[in-house]
Amino acid sequence: MRRDGTETGPPQDGPPAGARVSLWRNRDYVGWWAGHGLSALGTSVSNIAFPLLILYATGSVARAGVITAATMVGTLATTLVGGALADRVSRRLILITGPLVQAAALGAVAYAVHRGEFALWLLSALACVAGAASGITSGSTIPSLRRIVPKEQIGEATARSMGRDMAARVIGAPLGGLLFSAARWAPFLADAVSFLFASLGAALIRRPLGPDRVPGAERPGIGRDVAAGYRFVRDHAYLRFTVIWVALLNAVAQGFFLLLIALVKHRGGDPQTIGFVNATALVGGVVGAVIGPLLLARIRARTALLVSAWVFVESFAVVALVPEPWQIGAVLLVATAAMVPLNVILESYEVRLVPDEYSGRVSAVSRFGMQALQWTGPLAAGFLGDRFGVQGAVLVLMVLMAALAVALHLTRSLRVLDEPVDAVAELPVPETAGV
Template sequence: MSGRESGPASGRDAPPSLWRNPDYAGWWTGNTVSAVGTSLSAISFPLLVLYTTGSVARAGAIGAANLAGVLLTTLLGGALADRVSRKAILVLSPLVQGAVLGAVAAAVATGHATMPLLVAAAFAGGLAAGVVTGAETSALRRIVPKEQLPTATGQMMGRDLGAELVGAPLGGVLFAVARWFPFAADAVSFAFASAGALLIRRPLGPDRSAADRGSGVLGDIAAGIRFVRGQPFLRFTVVWGALLNTVTEAFTLLFIALIRYRGGGPAQVGLISSLALLGGVAGAVAGPSIARRVRPRRVMYAAAWAFAAILAACAFVPRPWQIGAVVTVAMLTMVPLNVVLQAAVVRVVPDEFSGRVAAAGRFGTMALQWTGPLIAGALASAFGVPGAVLALLVPVTLLALALHLTRSLAAMDVLAQDAAAEPALEKAATEA
């Protein structure tokens, strides 16, 4: 390890458990409550449209609007995280998201939840989410030691999956009881995320001087993009991830539509989604250990080919619960992919660039993601729901083959596991 460590336990051979870190534990808890709330509304948005209009395309429009909002403010959020108080961003952004969900709940309760309003609300919520994501990565590396980042990343990913595990069936049940209920619950949950960030005592930065900020927001954004472009493994994973995320978003909507196509109701959609998430939770638990022992490219191989296999299987299994069982197995390899890649990137990017580089990478991987729900709707209209799932098999197979043809992943293996490579990254940050 270099001397440039982050977090409260820098230099310790055996840092204490993350649960003994009050800043991390409090922030994690607040975000856990918020994640449960978000999972309630995430499943309720498509249910509201699918069981009101029966249109996959309209449900896709809401998902696309949310992702487009996130995309528009991701780069700005990364630049702001390296210029203004990260804590203020983490406190205020969830309050904006809560206000948006509160407006949706009121509209649904009063019968005024029109498609334009739902699309606008999803877009506004995405704008706020894009701003906050830039500060989250930078804050995490201030709160925990660098050597514990894989563990923290796995725990936070496990938290999100666990929240979906609870929230998906609960959202289906609450939606069946009162359609406005899941949205109201999500609105309240954002207050917990804000409170968790407010109680963090450790300085979250940034520590840049006025001279360092002289380039302006646009200059900061450009520097983050240059850093990503200058690293072959970052370049490849951003492009590859953008295409994979697009397919994943399309399948996420088709997964719900396929369960409905096989005869499942709203409550069954939630329960079967939870079944699939069990594999994700297990993958998140195993993720930190995998990140320490397995080269990133091997994890990428396994995840890509597993995704191809589940697409083929899901299109043909006849019962809703079988769809969930197939996805459960695949999630055991898909989730560790995110843990491994996030931990590798966070470890090697300098703190003063963390917000900008994280935002540039996230922007790149999300650049096409908003089209996923729209693609799902178009494919379902053209080929039916099972046919649309099979159609996604073509791009996933090509992405899996691309992993075996590129040379960029060898560099990522070295940088992810060799601390001696850090000076090269610091040099790249200086040049950017």
């Protein structure tokens, strides 16, 4: 690592050229995968514990929506800065220090809850700090992955990472319910510990993670970096459309997740039942992560995208009508199995399209745009749930999701999905790109 915070090392993507080897034999990838997996497990535990804490303390779906939104607002506020930093300072340093800040914030939440402090403003502020650290860290995640695995294995690595995260949620959802039932502070302490492992995993990666620097080159300011990433996304139809579409999808999905917890609670489920319903649903995510690469190899990506979206629409209607918590879980299992390939497709094509020197900035701008409306989902869903009932709120979200599915049929911006992901050519670097 140099004094300016950058790292030295080979500029090419992935490990050195050679025979294709299993990702599980790539030590750096395994360390990256395991560290992020433990962090994802802890996050899934606290994600279910935060709304449970407020629901059981106040009974208000709207207040539960506020604390859920707080983390998202914190993440959104720092996502663009995180992407710019990923292209100018050591990504390794970011991946080590970011989780340490998150560990401190979640540890403070655990301490406050242990002392009986349930003030919404305090818990929301700490959740916002953890989210802000997440936003900084996330800017280095995909650029670092590009250095750890070869480009031809990006799709496989992306699918495995999503499968890992889904598996973590499968375990974390019931674990969060169990820990919450045992002690309300326990889920947050578990999340704090998980971030320590994420930091350790990043520290153990041997390969330089970048960014690379040209000696003597002048680096533009962070504002110009962010603007360059924005222009890159704006000027390419696929990136522009997917950012807007996923932003709306995330708002609907986050609102749906909050309503799901309230729906199971209103139908007689205790915290453990809520956790196991979420786990049952997330098993579908693991299945989806497995079938995602298979779908990419056998059918057009755009066809898979359309099927995923319409299955998700139908799940809203069925979930609102079935009476038993286990039936809700079964329906969501199918829905999440359909939705994960959608995420695999969109992310894999973006990684293939964006050149390395723009990957941090474009990834951050894309993530910022995709998360820009996410925080509104829990707030709107909480308001609708208190005003019209949870079942009515789910049906309102179904109508919005149907409109998003129709948009996939009408747009011309997804023509790149007609090509196999391995055949997609990288977009050219703008002539005015900074180095």
